[in-house]
Amino acid sequence: MSPAVINLPFLYQERIKQLEHKLRAKEERIVVLETENAALHLKLAECRGQTGRSGNEAAQFYELYKEEKSLRTIMNIGIVQLHITMQSLTQSLQNLRLSAVEHAQEIQHQFKHYFQLLLNPLQMMQTKNQFLQELQARVTILDESFQEVSERYKKEKQRRKILHNRLIELKGNIRVNCRIRPLLPFDRQADSLSIQDRHGDFSEVTFSPDDETVLVKCCRPGHPITDRTFQFERVFSACESQHSVFEEVRPLLTSVLDGYNVCIMAYGQTGSGKTYTMMGPHSDDNATLPKEMCLGIIPRAAEELFWLILEKPPGSYYVEVSIIEVYNNDIFDLLAQDCYGELGVKRDVITTKEGKIEVPFLTYESVENAVELLNLVQKGLQLRVKQPTLVHAHSSRSHLVVTLTIKTYFASSHAVGLPDGERLKKQTTMKLQLVDLAGSECVGMSGVKGAALRETSFINRSLSALSDVLGALSEQRSHIPYRNSRLTHLLQDSIGGDAKLLVMLCISPCQRFTTESLQTLGFGTRARQVSRAPAKKINQTLCNKSK
Template sequence: MRPGSGISLSFVAEQRIRQLEQKLRAKEERIIVLETENAFLHLKLAEIQRTSWAVSAEESDSHYASYKEINFHESIKSILIQIYGAIQRLKRDMKDLRLSALQFSRDIQHQGKSFFYQILTAVQKLQLHNEVMQTFQTKALELEQSLHEVSERYQKEKQRRKVLHNSLVELKGNIRVHCRIRPLLPFDMAPGEPAFEDRQRNFSEKVVYAADDETVIVKCSRSGHALTNKMFQYERVYNASDSQGTVFADVSPLLTSLLDGYNVCIMAYGQTGSGKTYTMLGPQSEDTCTFPVEDDLEFGIIPRATEEVFRLLSEKSPGSHWVEVSVVEVYNNDVFDLLAKDNSGRTSGIKRDIITNKEGKSEIPLLTYESVGDAVEFLELVNKGLQLRVKHPTLVHAHSSRSHLVVTLCITTVAVSMDHFGAQWAGSQKLTKEHFLSSPYAGKDDMASFPSRASSPALFGSEPMEKLKRVRTRLQLVDLAGSECAGMSGVTGPILRETSFINRSLSALADVLGAISEQRSHVPYRNSKLTHLLQDSIGGDAKLLLVLCVSPSQKYLTESLQTLSFGSRARQVHRGQAKKRNQPLQSKSK
């Protein structure tokens, strides 16, 4: 019996006892009244008897009076007998009632003791449970604290592992591969499905998702086969909720390497509509196909990287560097200069050729390089180039890019080595691009040095000698055109020809990576203008980051698997350690 029910029965018993006690008091009061009446009647009877005796003495001769007195006495006697009988019955009732109340009281006491012992047992068990619960809570707190400590150690070890892994990747010259999974979008809806807004966007709709920040899992299902999961590992994986800033945070360390003297290339790869242009540039205006300069929160890698480069350059001494920008596109296996101007001074895409110079590096003769002083000038130039970029609508994407976009940011730094007299002069002078290029000692190489003696004694003494060294580093930012299936994109005619060139150039890129990975003697860079243009970044000494962009939709499962497999192959490429462009200065004197 529960403690709660015991308390209820005790309360009922107490109520019943109170009712019986009230009845008992009422009976006792009735008995007292009857006894009082009885005594009163006895007194009245005695008085009547005395009166009767007096009357009988005076009226002994009256036979009728005697007969009447006898009848009166008999009546009184009958009444007294009835009262006595009622009193006896009341006494018996009171005795029975007292016995019942006593028995009921004993029962209540017995039940009360039973309930008390049950309540006491329940309280003891509750106390025991509380002690056990406190023990569990103490252990839980200890485990939680231990888990927190383990998590902190895990995060530290994970960070340390990442640092070691990145160091290993850099030593091997591996291509860093990041993967970004975009959200589900309206055009992911298959024909016949309900409106996208009415669909429940739950986890089961996605077949590609991030298991953690380094792992991608793909749910692969085929008719008649069990569901299988494929797993892909990369240096970094971003899910649909990760912002542009989160993506760039893992890119920015490469920009420090850029200013430390390393060439850097960042490339976005994926199918049409997978988010490559959004990742590299940000959201684009539908009417002008440019990105809004004011919406900096949605900026992609290209504008953010430029802002970071100019921020880092602002920390260096003024006049020791200059920045130039070129924008080209590879369309239908031809290279077009998107910053070149025609005879009337208007910007127009001019076709250029790619050659391999004496050092074995690819270059584009007559390619337009525009000098920029800040990120705003850079964004204006890139927007001019984007307006000329070829775009056509397809069933997959309303503004599908039909060309590979390559934005190159070149930083030229001039360093001066001299004795203490020349150092005093250098601290008060600013070197400009024209100052260096006007020198007859400035060669065409990425690095050149020349001795010179001041022609004016006001600037130099008779002994100081200087050595100028030009270091040219290059940041290539590549937004590749998307691979696509002609049947799914619904393209025909000239656009179908564009699709063919896009897929062939991407296939050539895969062939180049395969040849490098297998360490073949011949790498087919010239099978495509795209791979020829990016030869120095893919197989040279640049630090290369490949950003895979994939859709989570079942509709594009085949294309997503192809992209992820391409990234896995790219991770296996060992190109050797990246080379630093600026070598230590060697002083010379005459």
């Protein structure tokens, strides 16, 4: 407060205080009113907002009302249309009911008709069913009979094996058959003078009057024609097929699986048909018959052997093959490779302490079917030494020995108590030897020279050694000269042992080769005179095999 004011009179000072008090009260009232005014403004704004929202909602409600009114109009129209559609569907349903009744009546009529048609077949089926039941009863009876017959068949099969081997033994453990090949165009050209001058036409001087006899008409200048006859177990004429020849061989294959060693050997001069008999025609021969009909003993024996094995329990027979060539008195393993990869490794033949013949380090290939076996044989034939001569365009210059080793395993009764990883089996090893000998030949007739002449010398010497062995056996000498030739040493077990031996003589029918034919027939006669003990069945040996 200023000094001037302090000096005022007291009344004025009181008045000023009252006025100041009122002023402060008015100012406080103004603040309150301003606060209330602000609150009213806020409330007014809020009311205005609510009024705006109410207007919007009213507008929305109005729009919804208009839409609802339109929908009611549309629904009324739809209801009318639906009512009309329902009336139409009701009428259609009534029509369908009438149609269904008519169809049901028609179907019932057809059902009765078809049921009548099926009734007769059903009755027939019932009759057949009764007949089928009768047949089933008969099948049951036949099945029981079949079981009985099967048992009898097994017994008869065992008996047949015994009789079969007795029959083979009665026929002789060394059997000799002879085959006369037909005349070839080459024979007619070579014999055109020698035969036509004497007989006026082309005729055979060697032929078979029956299936056990060979007749040779010997014609020498200045001498009358003389007939010489030779008897063998079977003689095949020129017109007989490869199948006929094999039918005489087939029983020996059964003997192999019965536990016997067997050797089949083809012997004869060059060009007499040995390789044709053993294998079949050459690949470049123009055969008029199908190849299957011309197959020789080796492919037919392979097929027959594996067919016989198929009849045995699976896994009980195993077949291995080895192929040996005896060339210039040396033995070659045609399935072995040397260090340069060339097939045909030189081997030797020895006699073991047990007296058996063995070729050390000889290669054996396992085969599971005839195709695998024949592929190996064809491989060996391609390596076989051949040389064309004046007598034969495919003259073999070596002896070929194909050996099939058949091993069979049978479970032993002694297997009980062995460890789980082992089992005891009985093992039997049989051998089937198929031998295609090189042909003997006259040097002057074959026209060979140089290396071929040396080959001819070794061939003739080995065949002569074979003849000497048979001669010694037939005369029952104390010493048999097996070791005079590696061929006879290799075949010692087959010729002089306990194997069943079949010698197939192959001869030419023409005059030009009469001397060679007589030599071959003499060899066969000498072989027939060999007397041996009956072939022995190979004993079973026990061996441990891992599972």
